[in-house]
Amino acid sequence: MIQLTHVLNDPQGLHARPIATIASKLASCHSDVEIRLGERTASARDLIGMLGLGARGGEELHITVTGEDEEQTADILRTVLP
Amino acid sequence: MGLFDMFKKKPEPAAAPAGPASVKADAAADALVAPVSGRVVKMTDVPDPVFSGEVLGKGCAVWPDDETVYAPISGTVTVTMGHAVGITGDDGIEVLVHIGVDTVDMNGKGFTGYVKQGDKVKAGDPCIKMTKADIAAAGHPDCVVLAVSNTPEFADVQLIADPESTVAAGTAVVKVVR
Structure with missing residues (x-):
């Protein structure tokens, strides 16, 4: 299991465009990715769930990656998170 | 009040402004209706790669x-963002209705929401009013995207309206194949 935190640089936060990018880049990965903001969590494969986090610029996401290719998955995540 | 009335009645939005009347929606299993009146185009013709x-x-x-955008499916509102609304259908179909391209940068200006997270809606119920002039002033296309966000869970999602045809809100336009 890999845990990472990320502060959103994009002032618009997690909106449709970055969410689509995250989901498409993770399509080739097999690990589970859970994104938490405060008390809400969503899978990085759940587009509506990620939108539902309502994450805004400057907010800190706590991300848990679990699976066989978790290191590779975490590396990809670091490059695509806005 | 009958035992099951709580499942039938639509809760009144507490804070959301009263919306216009609902439109009649085509009723068919696994069908999504047009969220707004206008010209239907293929998803692949939307001017944004996302x-x-x-x-x-x-x-x-x-x-x-x-300017009024209606629910394309009966279900529960899962996300509201000003320019977008997500609804999880009673039958497991998840839809995202997204108004315009890059309209997120309008920060809600030009959009009035009639629903909030957790609301039960029926296909054809009003969800958002957009002000087309505000979207044009911000320099964005105003096409309304209707996407099945859990598409991978189904065998296919098909356009059943003729591309480039003009439809009324509530007309069945997309079919989900299980």
Whole structure:
């Protein structure tokens, strides 16, 4: 299991465009990715769930990656998170 | 009040402004209706790769003739963002209705929401009113995207309206194949 935190640089936060990018880049990965903001969590494969986090610029996401290719998955995540 | 009335009645929005009347929606299993009146186009013709690449899901888009955006499916509102609304259908179909391209940068200006997270809606219920002049002033296309965000869970998502045809809100336009 890999845990990472990320502060959103994009002032618009997690909106449709970055969410689509995250989901498409993770399509080739097999690990589970859970994104938490405060008390809400969503899978990085759940587009509506990620939108539902309502994450805004400057907010800190706590991300848990679990699976066989978790290191590779975490590396990809670091490059695509806005 | 009968035992099951609580499941039938639509809760009144507490804070959301009263919306216009609902439109009659075509009733068919696994069908999504047009969220707005206008010209239907294929998802692949939306002027934004996020949508045209079908990354957010398959579906279609409508170039609107009107400013009221209605629920494309009966279900529960899962997300409201000003310019977008997500609804999880009673039958497991998850839809995202996204008004315009890059309209997120308008920060809600030009959009009035009639629903909030957790609301039960029926297909054809009003969800958002957009002000087309505000979207034009911000320099954005105003096409309304209807995407099945859990497309991978189904065998296919098909456009059943003729591309480039003009439809009324509530007309069945997309079919989900299980």
